[in-house]
Amino acid sequence: xxxxxxxxxxxxxxxxxxxxxxxxxxxxxxxxxxxxxxxxxxxxxxxxxxxxxxxxxxxxxxxxxxxxxxxxxxxxxxxxxxxxxxxxxxxxxxxxxxxxxxxxxxxxxxxxxxxxxxxxxxxxxxxxxxxxxxxxxxxxxxxxxxxxxxxxxxxxxxxxxxxxxxxxxxxxxxxxxxxxxxxxxxxxxxxxxxxxxxxxxxxxxxxxxxxxxxxxxxxxxxxxxxxxxxxxxxxxxxxxxxxxxxxxxxxxxxxxxxxxxxxxxxxxxxxxxxxxxxxxxxxxxxxxxxxxxxxxxxxxxxxxxxxxxxxxxxxxxxxxxxxxxxxxxxxxxxxxxxxxxxxxxxxxxxxxxxxxxxxxxxxxxxxxxxxxxxxxxxxxxxxxxxxxxxxxxxxxxxxxxxxxxxxxxxxxxxxxxxxxxxxx
Ligand SMILES: Nc1nc2c(ncn2[C@@H]2O[C@H](COP(=O)(O)OP(=O)(O)OP(=O)(O)O)[C@@H](O)[C@H]2O)c(=O)[nH]1
Ligand SMILES: [Mg+2]
Numbered sequence: 001x002x003x004x005x006x007x008x009x010x011x012x013x014x015x016x017x018x019x020x021x022x023x024x025x026x027x028x029x030x031x032x033x034x035x036x037x038x039x040x041x042x043x044x045x046x047x048x049x050x051x052x053x054x055x056x057x058x059x060x061x062x063x064x065x066x067x068x069x070x071x072x073x074x075x076x077x078x079x080x081x082x083x084x085x086x087x088x089x090x091x092x093x094x095x096x097x098x099x100x101x102x103x104x105x106x107x108x109x110x111x112x113x114x115x116x117x118x119x120x121x122x123x124x125x126x127x128x129x130x131x132x133x134x135x136x137x138x139x140x141x142x143x144x145x146x147x148x149x150x151x152x153x154x155x156x157x158x159x160x161x162x163x164x165x166x167x168x169x170x171x172x173x174x175x176x177x178x179x180x181x182x183x184x185x186x187x188x189x190x191x192x193x194x195x196x197x198x199x200x201x202x203x204x205x206x207x208x209x210x211x212x213x214x215x216x217x218x219x220x221x222x223x224x225x226x227x228x229x230x231x232x233x234x235x236x237x238x239x240x241x242x243x244x245x246x247x248x249x250x251x252x253x254x255x256x257x258x259x260x261x262x263x264x265x266x267x268x269x270x271x272x273x274x275x276x277x278x279x280x281x282x283x284x285x286x287x288x289x290x291x292x293x294x295x296x297x298x299x300x301x302x303x304x305x306x307x308x309x310x311x312x313x314x315x316x317x318x319x320x321x322x323x324x325x326x327x328x329x330x331x332x333x334x335x336x337x338x339x340x341x342x343x344x345x346x347x348x349x350x351x352x353x354x355x356x357x358x359x360x361x362x363x364x365x366x367x368x369x370x371x372x373x374x375x376x377x378x379x380x381x382x383x384x385x386x387x388x389x390x391x392x393x394x395x396x397x398x399x400x401x402x403x404x405x406x407x408x409x410x411x412x413x414x415x416x417x418x419x420x421x422x423x424x
Contacts (some may be wrong), residue, residue, distance in 0.1 A: 004154040004193075004227060006058040007098055013041025013082030015119035015142025016069035017401070018127070022135065023075075033135060034076045035125040038142040039069030041118030042082035048107045052090040054193050055152055066116075069142055072124040082118055092157040092234070094336060098149035102339040108157055117346060119143030140355055141401045144370075148345065154231070156194050158209030160323050161235035163263070165255055166213025168243040169280040171195065172310040174210040177320060182210055189213060194231045201320050206327055209235060214262055229266045236330040237323060238263070238275040244290030244307075245281035252279070252290045253297045274330055276304050276322060283309035354398065356405045364405065364413040364422075370396060371416045 016038025023031025044066050064087055070079030095104040095115065105115060120143045128136035162170040166188035174180050178197025183190050195210045211228045232238065240259060244252045256277065264271040277298060279291045291307050298305060306322055308315035354368030374392050393399050402422060407413060411422045 004055055004230065005151065006055045006062070007149060007151050008058055008062045008064060009147055009149050010044045010087070010116060011065045011147035012044050012116035012118040012145040013066040013068040014144050014397075015039070015041050015121040016071045016079035016082075017141045017404075018122035018124040018139030019072035019074060019079075020125045020137060020139045020404075021074035033125040033129050034074055035139050036072035036074070036077045036079065037124045037127070038072045038121030039079035039081040040121050041069045041142065041145060042066030042084045043114045043118050044116035045084050045086045045112050045114050046093075046095070046105070046107055047086050047088050047112045048091040048093065048110050049088050050091045050110060050196070052088060053196065054090065055093070055154055057088070058152065065147075066118060069118065069121045071142075072121065072139065076124070076126055079121055081121075084118075086112065089152060090154055090156075092155050094153045094155055096151040096153060097341050098151050100341075101151075102341050103336045104150060104341045105338055106335040108335045115342065116145065116148065117349070119145045119349070137358070137406070140353075141397055143349065143352060144396050145349060146345070146352075155234050156196060156209050156231040157207065158196055158232070158235045159206035159327055160199075160237045160239050161209045161211065161232035162239050162241055163211065163214060163232060164241035164259060164280075165215065165243065165248075165250070166190070167248065168213070168241045168255075169310050170210045170213070170241050173241065173278070173280070173308070173316075174208055176310045176313065176316060178208060180210070194228070199320060199323075201317075201324065204324050206324065208239075208323075214259055216258055216262065229263070229270065233267070233270055234333050235273070236333065237326050238270075238273050239278060239323065240275050241278045241280050242290075242294060243281055244279040244294060245284035245287040246290050247281065247284055252294045256294065256298070274326060276306065276326060278319060279305055279307040281309060281311075282307045282314060283312045352396075354396075356401060358405075364402070364407050364411070365417075366398065366402070366413065366415045367417075370398075375416055 018038050019035030021035040023034050025031050064085055066085035067082030069082045072079045091110060093107045097104050122140035122142045125136045125139045164170055171182035171184045171191050174182055174195060174197050177199045180195050180197030182195040189212060191210060191212045197208050199206055199208050209231060211231050242252045242256050279294055281287055295305055306315060306319040308319050352370040354366055354370040356366050358364050407422045413420055413422050
């Protein structure tokens, strides 16, 4: 089964916590603070590959968490940064926000792109020493990151897309004009997932996509047609292959219009793309008859027909010239517009800070934008909401941080100025 749409979870690494530690020297009873900063969490990086053709790697692997940064250490040593997690995807993969369906990123160029940034490490206590506070007993926690659920959707990037009924010779043509080695056989639906090949001639080249055969009703899902048509949504030129040999007992003119109808039903935009027609299997006797029928119907409509035989290679070179000629005048499609999701996510994360301090009276205070945002999400009158509140405190590492800070069971603390009893 073709896998070209998957839902996965991604999360950049948390920042490591800053350390609380003091110098220990011979004869020096109370050395200065020397707790180092925590390391930055690893990023989530997507890398496009032109050799990957499906998203099947994601069928069973759906959770991608980059490494957390290490905690800071004593002697002013920084914690190690978490390793980035590089996720390889086929060229042409679109990332959508699973919650809103918004376009997060359109990975339509070869290379790497950071999608989620790792959390910054917390600051060690060494950083908090000043003239009046010589022995700070606190450090800041690393920045926690948020897990995001995204949908990966593959929309192949190709200049020319081969469409047509099953067994008309699409894959055979691709194998003859490029280095691609698609499966070829006389039965229908030999091709089960799109194949890409680079076609080069003289100093020019373009990418050709071979998709599985279409049948009537493809636009409504017959033969998985819908999935396949997605792959040619972004091709610049449609190369419509019609078997004119009559060897399957079908009428080439009817075939042509039936496929046109499916393209139109799928999307008007797709149907509006420039198209050229290839009359295939010209080496077979009787194909001349089919070619004439097709010419008679299509030439008055201004449609160009290229007769070829992938077996004898007759007409193939002229077809490549013809495709290159058409592509000269068709602009490269713009990538999908990214809808500001990455900025929103980053913003959200950047604002997530909190600090634990102990004031002159000994009271522990927890403040910061993270606390604000948690309070925004709870209703103190509602027990369910308060359970959620506790869970959030645990998830964001605040309980742990308080415990490490030295808060004892039953001790009263203030969060955002509100009194709470710290109960483990
Ligand atoms: N005689 C002749 N046979 C051809 C030619 N091109 C393809 N064939 C044969 O037609 C059959 C189908 O070819 P494929 O290339 O697999 O067809 P397809 O359009 O990719 O088919 P699906 O992947 O099933 O949609 C194979 O048996 C090929 O050998 C040609 O130019 N001449
Ligand atoms: Mg095929």
